[in-house]
Amino acid sequence: MTHGTELKRRPSRTRRLLSVFDGEALSPPPVWLMRQAGRYLPEYRATRSKAGGFLDLCYNPALAAEVTLQPIRRYGFDAAILFSDILVVPDALGQKVSFVEGEGPRLSPLADGKAIAALSLEGANRTFSVIAETVQRLRQDLPAETALIGFCGAPWTVATYMIGGQGSSDQATARSMAYRDPQAFQALMDLLVAASVAYLDGQVRAGADLLQIFDSWAGSLPEDEFDRWVIAPTRDLVAEMKRRHPGVPIIGFPRGAGEHAARFVRETGVDAVGCDTAMPLGQIRATLSGRTVVQGNLDPLLLVAGGARMKERVRQIVGKLGVNPFIFNLGHGIVPQTPPAHVAELVAIVRDTKQTG
């Protein structure tokens, strides 16, 4: 089966973005943007309004594929990213997940080890197969040159929502449980690794060319906890995916990892690292660029502002990082108030860059 996937992937080097994983520094660099399918697009809002709740949209393969394709039609990005959500995994594990308009996700929080032990992988594949169907449709409908990215949340970040019950700026509830009951927390990590493997495996078999693991809350942890709850589960997840699908590149996005980023890459075995907005280009160049594929890192708020400052910063990023294998992206997701015209402008600026370094 792995072999079948490989056979399907080989001719895909016509998908330009994948060449960076062969060590090529492309000029101009390939470009896609985190949350490129989303509320800033009027066509997304129109489709979204037909779907019912947010998870209903994720679980409707026709509509989810449609919103995935919308930014590709508009901007011709080098990659599409499956429209889904990192909280599909807790939902598939039997935890109640809902989305409150304008406030974000709400989950019935896991209070202790008993609540964690009550979760089960058993029914999860039914949910995952719905998402895989979206991927299948996408592989058929996407232009041949567009790479398709599958994804999941990293175990740590998903756990912060499962334990906290919602987003927070310091992830205090999850961090406290990890201190108070590390055994229970480890059991949750192990379950999330297994669920994420099943989820990503389904996406690859359905046609995803590469994968991204979103660890949005990696930055809040002290070093020992970073090792234990960010690096270790990601390493386990990557190792199992590499065993099953050795040719499928994996991008890690440990947002806020700062000083830990280089070690994260070495120890987890990811093929690329997403750099957040705060990571200085000098640090990326000195510690990551040329050793792994780098992706990033324009401030999404500079995309909202647009104009000369955006242009200057894009050129600075491409000038510094584009001399090595590099994928242009934001340092975090597109925000709803982004003018769609600025995204078109951004893509034009990136495609207009010439490598001089």
Added chain:
Amino acid sequence: MTHGTELKRRPSRTRRLLSVFDGEALSPPPVWLMRQAGRYLPEYRATRSKAGGFLDLCYNPALAAEVTLQPIRRYGFDAAILFSDILVVPDALGQKVSFVEGEGPRLSPLADGKAIAALSLEGANRTFSVIAETVQRLRQDLPAETALIGFCGAPWTVATYMIGGQGSSDQATARSMAYRDPQAFQALMDLLVAASVAYLDGQVRAGADLLQIFDSWAGSLPEDEFDRWVIAPTRDLVAEMKRRHPGVPIIGFPRGAGEHAARFVRETGVDAVGCDTAMPLGQIRATLSGRTVVQGNLDPLLLVAGGARMKERVRQIVGKLGVNPFIFNLGHGIVPQTPPAHVAELVAIVRDTKQTG
């Protein structure tokens, strides 16, 4: 007047904590904790309930001095920190500030340059003199060996509240205004530098031994913006305070500064740097320790958990950082659910450390 302050300060080297600013590595290190006066203490909650609103407590010198003293009586910390709030400055500048129980501060947000231009330093000194009165009382009531820390919020962090109207995890509103209208934003920075100088100057004249500048949201900015909105205003503030009170040490606390921390110290001229919870000890040791006074960085949630892991981590921190001039602290403020007994335990562990490095 500066001279008078100096005369008062000289004999204060009986205040052990101040010796680290002469380059001494004390064993055991001096210790105080951010937000050591606060809701985790029953006596604080009792005093708080007498005060009315939260700002009423800050503006009541007798009660504010009382809550400042409470943790000193309990734990004998090496320093007391004035009980006040970083939002006293916007309040003094004429912006409406209130505190919603359990939700944090609410301000009527500054929408544009016109709203910024409407702010005025004119009436601010009346407010600042009330705070200075608290400092005066404290200097009389504190034990002779206890250092007294004055403080303010850094211009960037205070501005994020003034523009956003409340706390947020990404400071998007302030960051967007800084991109959209950098002139107006610079005017706000300049005003905040001037107001903070007036505020801190009053605290020093009233008897503060040293100062801390809290930049809780320094971590969200890309490098150019970090230079412009974190480093530059802090440098201006430090320079003016050094001109007025050259002998008064200043601790900068650029939370989330990560890779930027060493440059922050060099370029702002602070005498010490507060390290947040996420900063690895190896990085602190390699880039800060021995070049400046270091303060930090136990995870406040590990203080909630207590026990063997806390003890081990405290010893690790003191072992690595205590060989150079060092102040033991948390990496962020004490949280309300902290058991007071754990704080006593923490102080005992710190005082029991012996330098072997």
